[in-house]
Amino acid sequence: MSAPARQDIILAGVGGQGILSIAAAIAGAALKRGLNVKQAEVHGMAQRGGAVQSHLRLSADRIWSDLIPRGGADLILGVEPLEALRYLDYLAPEGRIVASSKPHLNIPDYPDLEAILGEIRKIPGSVVVEAESLARAAGTARAQNIVILGAASRFLIVDEAGLRENVRGLFEKRGESVLAANLKAFDLGRGAV
Amino acid sequence: MPREILLGDEAVALAAVHAGLSGAYSYPGTPASEVMEFLLAAAAGGGFRAAWSVNEKTAFEEALGCSFAGKRALVSFKHVGLNVAADPFMSSALTGAGGGLVVVSADDPGMHSSQNEQDSRFYARFAQIPCFEPADHQAAYDLTREAFDHSEKVGLPVMVRLVTRLAHSRAGVEIQAARPANTLRLGSRRAWTLLPSNARAQFRRLLDLQPSLVRYAEASPWNSLDLNPADRSLGIIASGIAANYVRENRSAGPDRPSLLQLSVYPLPEALIRELVAHCRTILVVEEGYPFIEREVKGMFGLPGKTVLGKLSGHLPLMGELTPEAVRAALGQEPLPRRDTAGLKLAARPPQLCLGCPHGDAFKALNEALEGFPGGNVFSDIGCYTLGYFAPYDAIDTCVCMGASLGMARGAAEAGVFPSVAVIGDSTFGHSGITPLLGAAAVDANMVVVILDNGTVAMTGTQPSFAAGGRLLRIIEGVGVDPARIRVLTPLPKNHRENVRLLREEIARPGLSVVVFVRECLEEAKKKTKTGGLS
Ligand code: SF4
Numbered sequence: 001m002s003a004p005a006r007q008d009i010i011l012a013g014v015g016g017q018g019i020l021s022i023a024a025a026i027a028g029a030a031l032k033r034g035l036n037v038k039q040a041e042v043h044g045m046a047q048r049g050g051a052v053q054s055h056l057r058l059s060a061d062r063i064w065s066d067l068i069p070r071g072g073a074d075l076i077l078g079v080e081p082l083e084a085l086r087y088l089d090y091l092a093p094e095g096r097i098v099a100s101s102k103p104h105l106n107i108p109d110y111p112d113l114e115a116i117l118g119e120i121r122k123i124p125g126s127v128v129v130e131a132e133s134l135a136r137a138a139g140t141a142r143a144q145n146i147v148i149l150g151a152a153s154r155f156l157i158v159d160e161a162g163l164r165e166n167v168r169g170l171f172e173k174r175g176e177s178v179l180a181a182n183l184k185a186f187d188l189g190r191g192a193v
Numbered sequence: 194m195p196r197e198i199l200l201g202d203e204a205v206a207l208a209a210v211h212a213g214l215s216g217a218y219s220y221p222g223t224p225a226s227e228v229m230e231f232l233l234a235a236a237a238g239g240g241f242r243a244a245w246s247v248n249e250k251t252a253f254e255e256a257l258g259c260s261f262a263g264k265r266a267l268v269s270f271k272h273v274g275l276n277v278a279a280d281p282f283m284s285s286a287l288t289g290a291g292g293g294l295v296v297v298s299a300d301d302p303g304m305h306s307s308q309n310e311q312d313s314r315f316y317a318r319f320a321q322i323p324c325f326e327p328a329d330h331q332a333a334y335d336l337t338r339e340a341f342d343h344s345e346k347v348g349l350p351v352m353v354r355l356v357t358r359l360a361h362s363r364a365g366v367e368i369q370a371a372r373p374a375n376t377l378r379l380g381s382r383r384a385w386t387l388l389p390s391n392a393r394a395q396f397r398r399l400l401d402l403q404p405s406l407v408r409y410a411e412a413s414p415w416n417s418l419d420l421n422p423a424d425r426s427l428g429i430i431a432s433g434i435a436a437n438y439v440r441e442n443r444s445a446g447p448d449r450p451s452l453l454q455l456s457v458y459p460l461p462e463a464l465i466r467e468l469v470a471h472c473r474t475i476l477v478v479e480e481g482y483p484f485i486e487r488e489v490k491g492m493f494g495l496p497g498k499t500v501l502g503k504l505s506g507h508l509p510l511m512g513e514l515t516p517e518a519v520r521a522a523l524g525q526e527p528l529p530r531r532d533t534a535g536l537k538l539a540a541r542p543p544q545l546c547l548g549c550p551h552g553d554a555f556k557a558l559n560e561a562l563e564g565f566p567g568g569n570v571f572s573d574i575g576c577y578t579l580g581y582f583a584p585y586d587a588i589d590t591c592v593c594m595g596a597s598l599g600m601a602r603g604a605a606e607a608g609v610f611p612s613v614a615v616i617g618d619s620t621f622g623h624s625g626i627t628p629l630l631g632a633a634a635v636d637a638n639m640v641v642v643i644l645d646n647g648t649v650a651m652t653g654t655q656p657s658f659a660a661g662g663r664l665l666r667i668i669e670g671v672g673v674d675p676a677r678i679r680v681l682t683p684l685p686k687n688h689r690e691n692v693r694l695l696r697e698e699i700a701r702p703g704l705s706v707v708v709f710v711r712e713c714l715e716e717a718k719k720k721t722k723t724g725g726l727s
Contacts (some may be wrong), residue, residue, distance in 0.1 A: 044223030071528025
C-alpha cells in the first residue's frame, strides 16, 4: 500500500517550545519524498510565551491555501496539551491528536489538566505522550518537541528515516551530546505509540 | 531550475538579489523583518549593501538615494512603517525612480503583531504608482524581479504588497539566473529638485503615465481572466493570496464560477468590465480592506448586477481571510467541526520573558507612582507594551512608534501629573529623539523612562542605534540637564533604591530622563549560542 499523497497538520505549542523546528523537520522529509509543501508560521509578538501554531500542508498536488481550513486537519501535534486542544475545530472527522501530557503553566487560569487530557483521549486514535519524562530520559527536558515528533512519525506520510535525518540536521551543530539526546528523544517518542 | 524553500519574505529578498540589487534598507517590523534578515546574510558575500536603518523614513530615503544614483534599490517595512516613510514615498512618485526602486510593504490583516490592519494598496493608489500583490511564493519571487524592470521602464517606484500569511509561510520557489547590477548614473537636477515649478512638471508626467500603467496591468499574465462560457451566474474577482482561498474551494465542474485573478495594479479596467459584462453576480475576495470591491461597486452600484464581498457582509470586514470564510462566501456548506463541549480553554497571551529587565523596571515604576494619584504612563511599541497586562498593569497607552513622549508632554501641559513616558532604546532612536528635543526646549513637566536593553527585542534582536553610551550622549545632546538624567539597573536587588530615585524625579518639576539599562535575555542568549538553528 502506498502512503496517501496529502496530509494537513497543525502544530501547536507555546512560544519557545520548538514548534517551528519540528515543522521544518517534517517539511524537509516531505520535500525529499517529492511532495509539495506549504508551512505557515507565527513570528513576532506571539513568540513571547504566547500560543503558537503552524499550519503544515503536504501534497503531491498543488497546494493553494497557506492555511488549513477548519474541519480539514488530518493531524494535530501538540507539544502542550491545552495548545493541542485549542485547535480542535481544525481537526477533520477522521483526524487525530498527538499531544504531550505536560502542561506549560505560565497563565493563572490554566484549566483542569485531567479534563484537557480527557478531551484529547476522546478523539479516536489520539495519543497522549509523557513527553517530558521521555525527554528527560533521553537526556534533555528541552527535547519534548522531538519526542512528539517521534510519536507522530507513526502517523505521518513521510518516512521515519527522512525525519531522523532532519532531526540530525537541526542539532548536529549543537554538539554530540545534544544531538544524541534528541535522536534518543525521537526514538523514545516513536516507541511510546 | 533550482528550487529553494523560502519564506514569502525571503522569496522577495532573493528576487531582489537576483535582479541586480545594489542597496537595501529597512527597519524591523513584523511581518517584514525577514526580508532584511535574508538580505543581510546574502550581502555578506559582497556585491550589494544591505543595512538596518534608524527608521522607515530614513530607510526610504537611503533607498531613494541609491535609485537616484541609477542603481537598483529595495526598501522594506511593515505596513505602518509606510506611514513613517509616507513623506518621501509620496514625493518619490514625482521624482520618479532612476535605478529600479521597489517598496515592500507587508500588511498584517488580523493584527497578529500590529496596532492596525491598514491596507497598503491605498498608498500605492494615493501615490499613483504600480503595485504588485503576489498570490504565492513563486509569484513573490517572479513579481519582485518584474517590479525592478517595470520600475526602471516607467521611471516610478513600484510597491510589492505582502500580507502576513505569505510573508511568514514557506514553500518551494524556482529561481532564475541573476542579472548584474546597474552602473552609476545620476538623476537629473530638474526631476529631483521638487521646487513647485519642477514638481508641477513631474506631477504632469505622473498623470500622463497613468493610462500606460493601466494598459500594462491589462496585458499582464499575472492578471488572468477565466470566463466560463457555460455559466453566467457568478464571477469572482480575487486578488493576491485571496485567490488561493477561492481556488481551494472553487468547484471545477461545468458550473464553475468565472474567475478574474489579480496581482498587478492599477486595476485592469478592461478585464474587470469583461467579467462584469459576463456575470450576473460579482464576488470580490481580497485580503485587507474592500479596495477593489468599493471601486467596482462605486457609490451607486452596478445596474442589473449584484456585487458581493466585504461591504455586503458576505466576507468579514476585519481580520484575515480564511479558507472557511471564503468557502461560505462561495455558498458551500462548512466542513464538519468539533468543539470542546463546554470545556473553557484559557487564552494564552504573549508575555515578558521570565526575568526580563522590563519586569523589574515596571515593578519599580508602579511602586514609585503609588504615592502620586492621578498620574498616567504613556508607552510605546516593543516587548514592554506587554507591560499592559497583569501582573504589571503598568502602561496606559500605546499608539505608534515614539508617541509616548509627545503624548506625555501634551498630557502634562493639559494638567496631568505625573506624566510619564516609557519607551525602549530602539523606538527612542526611531521616533523619540525629536519629541525629547522639543520637551527639553520647554522643560516639560514629565519623566521619560527609557528602557535600554540594547536591542530591538520584539522583532528578533536586531541592532539598536540608540543604546548604551550613544543613548546617553543623545539625551544630553538634545538639551536635557545632565543633573536630571539618571541611569539605573533594573534588578530585584536594586528595587528599593530604584523606587526612591524614580520618586525623586517624579516629584521634581520639569523634565527628567531615567534610563534603565540591562540587556535583553534573548539578546544575551543569542550572543552565547554557538551554532544553533539558522
Ligand atoms: S525578548 Fe528581551 S525584552 Fe523581550 S520580553 Fe524577552 S527579555 Fe524582555
